Amino acid sequence: DAGVIQSPRHEVTEMGQEVTLRCKPISGHNSLFWYRQTMMRGLELLIYFNNNVPIDDSGMPEDRFSAKMPNASFSTLKIQPSEPRDSAVYFCATQTQGARNTIYFGEGSWLTVV
Amino acid sequence: AQKITQTQPGMFVQEKEAVTLDCTYDTSDPSYGLFWYKQPSSGEMIFLIYQGSYDQQNATEGRYSLNFQKARKSANLVISASQLGDSAMYFCAMREGYTMKTSYDKVIFGPGTSLSVIP
Numbered sequence: 250d251a252g253v254i255q256s257p258r259h260e261v262t263e264m265g266q267e268v269t270l271r272c273k274p275i276s277g278h279n280s281l282f283w284y285r286q287t288m289m290r291g292l293e294l295l296i297y298f299n300n301n302v303p304i305d306d307s308g309m310p311e312d313r314f315s316a317k318m319p320n321a322s323f324s325t326l327k328i329q330p331s332e333p334r335d336s337a338v339y340f341c342a343t344q345t346q347g348a349r350n351t352i353y354f355g356e357g358s359w360l361t362v363v
Numbered sequence: 364a365q366k367i368t369q370t371q372p373g374m375f376v377q378e379k380e381a382v383t384l385d386c387t388y389d390t391s392d393p394s395y396g397l398f399w400y401k402q403p404s405s406g407e408m409i410f411l412i413y414q415g416s417y418d419q420q421n422a423t424e425g426r427y428s429l430n431f432q433k434a435r436k437s438a439n440l441v442i443s444a445s446q447l448g449d450s451a452m453y454f455c456a457m458r459e460g461y462t463m464k465t466s467y468d469k470v471i472f473g474p475g476t477s478l479s480v481i482p
Contacts (some may be wrong), residue, residue: 282470292454292472305469338406342470351398352470354408 251275253355255341261361267329270358272341273322282352283316283326284340292340298324331362366390367457367473374478376445383430384440384476386455392416396458397438398470399429403451411453414438445480452477 254273262268274281283295296306298318306316313332318324328335338359344352368387376382388397399411414422414429422429430439442449455473 280468284472291474294469294471297469340408342408351410351413353410354400356407359406 253341253343253353255339255355255358257358258356259359259361261363262331264332264362265330266362267327268331268335268360268362270326270328270339270341270360272324272326272343272355274324274341274343275353276322278343278345278353279321280344280352281318281324282340282342282344283324284342286338286340286357287336295326328360331360333362336361366471367455369455369473369476371476372474374476376442376449376478376480378447378480378482379444381441381443382445382478384442384453384455384478386438386440386473388436388438388455388457388473390436390457390459392459397429397431398456398458399427399438399440400454400456400472401449401451402454402475403448408454412440442478447480447482450478450480 256271279300282297284292285295286292293308295308296316297304301318314328316326338357340354340357342352342354344350366389370385395416397414401409401411412422412424412427412429414431421431426443428441430441452475454475456470458468458470
């Protein structure tokens with residue numbers, strides 16, 4: 250199994266630019282989570298999807314952030330326009346349906362906005 | 364409101380000794396789950412152990428065990444026989460909101476504890 254695949258692994262961009270982070274879940278996993286990790290705020294849940302439907306986006310910081318899951322094998326997190334305070338590691342994590350199931354993390358996308 | 368509390372920002376332990384990392388949580392859901400993850404300096408998140416709220420026994424996985432005290436809402440991680448490779452951040456996480464009807468749930472994380480194993 251290839252695991253959760255995220256791209257890009259590292260991105261440096263200028264303030265104001267659009268950033269798109271991508272995630273390919275493990276095949277068969279029907280829940281998908283986007284997390285943001287910073288030193289100050291730790292691991293924050295931004296949004297999660299179940300069967301491609303956004304269930305809870307209350308963690309999305311503001312309108313500059315949007316997430317989509319057009320099909321079971323792909324999700325994006327977009328920041329437009331990006332700001333320096335968006336610099337963080339963004340993790341995608343997925344799991345199969347079921348109360349006991351583990352969530353598996355991708356390796357993260359390290360974003361720096363200058 | 365903080366739903367998961369890890370009161371130890373940093374811990375030190377001597378190699379080969381046991382160490383307990385604290386985690387308390389807050390939920391009104393009768394059905395929930397608790398996880399521990401390890402994050403080494405390389406950044407990946409590694410699953411360690413899981414405890415369901417209805418599990419009768421404390422979870423164990425190799426050198427990891429979870430001291431689950433439901434009434435106190437605590438789920439402490441015990442690492443036995445610490446190794447240098449155990450030096451990392453450790454995160455307690457909670458799944459709540461899951462029901463057989465909705466199958467919806469969310470997993471939130473505590474602030475983490477940094478563990479350093481001393482040779």
